[in-house]
Amino acid sequence: MEVLRVPVSQDLSGFVAMLRRMQLPFRVSEEAGEQVLRAPAELAEHLRKLYAEFPDGNAPLDAMPAPPAPRIAMFATPLRSVPFTALVLLATLVIALITHVGENFETIRWFSFTDFRIQGDYAYFASLEQSLDAGQWWRLFTPMFIHFGWLHLAMNSLWYWELGRRIETRQGVFALLGLTLLYSLVSNFAQYAYGGTGIFGGLSGVLYGLLGHCWLYQKLAPGEAYRLPSGVVVLMLAWLVICLTGVIEVVSFGALAIANSAHVGGLVAGCLTGVCGGMLARSRHAR
Missing domain, CATH: 1.20.1540.10 (Rhomboid-like)
Structure with missing residues (x-):
């Protein structure tokens, strides 16, 4: 699902590199002059909090909060x-x-x-x-x-x-x-x-x-x-x-x-x- 939408002028490279270090699934695309970050729904809120706290991706590895455990939805x-x-x-x-x-x-x-x-x-x-x-x-x-x-x-x-x-x-x-x-x-x-x-x-x-x-x-x-x-x-x-x-x-x-x-x-x-x-x-x- 869509997690973030920021202008193309904003540098997301540091934040993207941090997500890669954390080995989290995500995808970034350019749509209508904006950068759109998408990820599984269960990670959306976690990634928004990460971006709010570390928009430049400069968090030390030991300070990175762990992603939420995957939820198993009942039918x-x-x-x-x-x-x-x-x-x-x-x-x-x-x-x-x-x-x-x-x-x-x-x-x-x-x-x-x-x-x-x-x-x-x-x-x-x-x-x-x-x-x-x-x-x-x-x-x-x-x-x-x-x-x-x-x-x-x-x-x-x-x-x-x-x-x-x-x-x-x-x-x-x-x-x-x-x-x-x-x-x-x-x-x-x-x-x-x-x-x-x-x-x-x-x-x-x-x-x-x-x-x-x-x-x-x-x-x-x-x-x-x-x-x-x-x-x-x-x-x-x-x-x-x-x-x-x-x-x-x-x-x-x-x-x-x-x-x-x-x-x-x-x-x-x-x-x-x-x-x-x-x-x-x-x-x-x-x-």
Whole structure:
């Protein structure tokens, strides 16, 4: 996380040398005319106190205070700090159990984008207009909770935890709520518009929205919360391109159908919100 931010005219070399002597993990970068020192969150307060006392790094080795012992956080602690992320994951798990992870069509129809009925070997779908005229507005969002198989559920849940908690930590509960609903709406409409009526679902459209948001927000307003692990964006975009080629359907002999329109729609929406949010954050910081 960000620990210090000082003008580039200020000499940090002595303080940096002291941190190296102490063998503490840190990184210094130049951003918008300032030097930014980042370090693990548990060392932040310790490093600030060190800088306040020894800004030139001229403390004798025996006078340097010891860094705090690393804290081992319980799993329940981060859950309490990101309640909406945890709530979405809980709802996803519950609906996966209700729908037997995509095998119980009688319960899947409650959450699908449009209603349908199974008769013999055929599925008959209502139009979106018919579903909305019946007051079933929840269908615009609930396909994100439908998953087809435990691997599908596990992968999407892990990525939502990784991306959702970043946004909730930096921008708050209501920002993540609004973005999740927006990306779900856009990705579902995109899949319905280009893929036609059918059963589709999963958090992946929302995930591509969260990815695009974090990616471009970080480009415009750098911060520790949205600093994704190296290669994540490249990996996700490469997977999107591979899916768009249709090779996954060919290799799986049609057993795996990828909601490509939902992925692209979510990513475009996420990139737009990331640019808007990053520009706003940058302008606030400039003031």
